[in-house]
Amino acid sequence: MVKRKTTFLRINKNTGIESEISxxxxxEPIKDRSIIEGIKTALNTKKTRKYYALFxxxxxxxxxxxxxxxxxxxxxETGYVHTTETKTGKRKQFPINDGLKAVLVNYIREFNLxxxxxxxxxxxxxxxxxxxxxxxxxxxxxxxxxxxxxxxEIHFSTHVLRKTCGFWLYNYTKDITLVMHALNHSSxxxxxxxxxxxxxxxxxxxxxxxx
Numbered sequence: 653m654v655k656r657k658t659t660f661l662r663i664n665k666n667t668g669i670e671s672e673i674s675x676x677x678x679x680e681p682i683k684d685r686s687i688i689e690g691i692k693t694a695l696n697t698k699k700t701r702k703y704y705a706l707f708x709x710x711x712x713x714x715x716x717x718x719x720x721x722x723x724x725x726x727x728x729e730t731g732y733v734h735t736t737e738t739k740t741g742k743r744k745q746f747p748i749n750d751g752l753k754a755v756l757v758n759y760i761r762e763f764n765l766x767x768x769x770x771x772x773x774x775x776x777x778x779x780x781x782x783x784x785x786x787x788x789x790x791x792x793x794x795x796x797x798x799x800x801x802x803x804x805e806i807h808f809s810t811h812v813l814r815k816t817c818g819f820w821l822y823n824y825t826k827d828i829t830l831v832m833h834a835l836n837h838s839s840x841x842x843x844x845x846x847x848x849x850x851x852x853x854x855x856x857x858x859x860x861x862x863x
Contacts, residue, residue, distance in 0.1 A: 679809040680848050681819035682711075687803055688816070694798050702786075703794045705759040706772055710813025712752040714821065714834050715744075717792075717810040721785045726767040728756055740836055818847040 682688055688711065695704035709720050718738050727734045728748060736743050748756070756771075765771070770785040788810065796808045806812070814835070822831045832843040 679807055679812045679815065681815035682806070682812060683819060683848070687806075690802055691799055694802055695795075700794070700798065701759060701762065702772055703791070703798070705755055706791060707795060707813065708752055708755045709771075710810070711816045711820070712749055713746075714814055714817040716814060717788055721770075721772050721788065721791065723771045724767070725760055725765045725769050725771060728771065729760070729767065737836065742836065815847055818843065822847055822849070 682691075691707060692704065695701075695707055697704075706720065709715070709723075710717065713720070713733055715733070715735065716737070716739060719735055722738070723733070723735060731753060732745055732747055734745050759765075760771075763773075765773075772786050772791070774784040774786050792810050795810070799806055799808045799812075818831050818835050821834060822828060825831070828840050828843060828849075831847065832840055835843060835846065837843045837846065
């Protein structure tokens with residue numbers, strides 16, 4: 653995976669001279685299944701099981717990290733995700749695929765979580781789990797440490813989970829409009845950029861057409 657920098661032009665107000673500025677490296681979806689499996693294996697230990705379940709939830713639901721962390725057991729125990737998006741205020745309901753369902757069932761059983769408990773609970777000395785969930789910065793730090801130690805070529809952010817889900821959803825359906833709606837984007841162009849569908853991808857598709 654190649655790190656990609658976004659650039660833009662800055663105009664000096666005094667001289668009128670244009671200069672190119674590079675922004676921080678843009679996070680991209682994980683497009684290699686073997687890398688996804690490598691990350692899952694590394695996270696699937698007793699010590700990091702919470703982050704394993706979090707990673708699997710992110711790459712299988714396309715939810716923003718802020719919405720994932722607020723999920724309670726009752727939001728997923730029916731086999732569907734039930735949530736209201738923080739950013740848009742839209743109510744979402746969609747089925748949990750079999751792979752993620754198995755992960756969550758085992759995770760809930762392992763930690764003996766109940767309906768009102770947060771799935772990704774913050775550890776408390778008094779053992780009360782339904783008071784607080786882990787915050788975004790903690791989730792980011794833990795996942796980044798594991799991902800970038802294994803694959804230093806990946807520039808990790810929590811957006812990687814949502815982007816990866818969008819990319820593989822498109823790879824499975826080849827329906828960019830469906831993915832746009834799943835991500836609640838305003839346009840196809842936004843979705844294409846978000847999941848890393850570049851002109852190179854389009855060129856490769858035409859090169860392989862050969863009707």
